C-alpha cells in the first residue's frame with residue numbers, strides 16, 4: 001500500500017467517509033454524546049490538517065511517540081485535542097507530556113508514576129484513561145478487568161494524574177461478540193465511574209473501524225476510528241510492540 005496523499009479523489013473519499021461515520025454514530029444513538037477521535041497513525045500532517053480545517057476534525061489519536069513528535073509542529077493545533085493511544089514506554093513519556101491532552105493507554109503503576117513525575121515537572125495534571133484488557137489476551141496491554149478498580153484506587157496518591165475513565169480494545173470479533181465485549185466493558189465502567197456521559201464527565205473509549213457502531217450502541221463515549229475515515233493503511237495489526 002502506498003502512502004496517502006492529498007489528491008482530489010482522496011479528498012472526496014475522506015469527505016464521504018467522515019459523513020458516513022458520523023451518520024452511523026448518530027444512527028447508533030451516539031448523537032451529541034460520542035466523541036469521534038481519528039486514529040491518525042501513518043498519515044501526513046497535510047492530510048490531518050485538511051480534516052481539521054475542512055471536515056471538523058477536533059480529536060486525533062497517535063500511537064507512536066516518534067511519529068507524534070515528527071508531526072507535532074506541523075499540525076494545526078489551535079482547536080485540536082491530541083490523545084496518545086498506543087503502548088507507551090516509560091522512558092518516552094517525557095517526549096509527549098507537554099504535547100498530548102490525554103494518555104489513553106495507562107496500564108501499570110510504574111508508568112503512572114513516571115507520567116505523574118513528568119507532569120509535576122511541568123506543573124500540569126495529565127488526564128489518563130486506564131486501559132483494560134477486557135478479553136484477557138496475553139498479547140495485549142491493559143490491566144485485567146477484575147483488577148481495574150483496585151488499580152485505579154492505587155493511583156489516588158499520584159496528584160499530577162487524573163483518571164478520566166477506561167479504554168478498551170477487545171479481541172477481533174464478529175458483530176455479536178463485539179456487543180458482548182462492549183457490554184461487559186460498559187458494566188465494568190459503570191461499576192467504577194457511574195453511567196457514561198453523566199455529570200462526572202467520565203469517558204469510555206471503545207470502538208474502532210470494525211466495531212464503532214456496536215461500541216456506540218453499548219455506551220461508548222469516544223470511538224477511535226482510523227481506516228473507516230482515511231482508508232486502509234499499511235500498519236501492523238494488533239498487538240503492537242510497546243513504543
Ligand SMILES: *Cc1c(COP(=O)(O)O)cnc(C)c1O
Nearest residue numbers: 039063085208209224225226227
Ligand atoms: C489504529 C488504532 C485505532 C483505529 O484502528 P482502525 O481499525 O484503523 O479504525 C484505534 N485504537 C488504537 C489504539 C489504534 O492504534
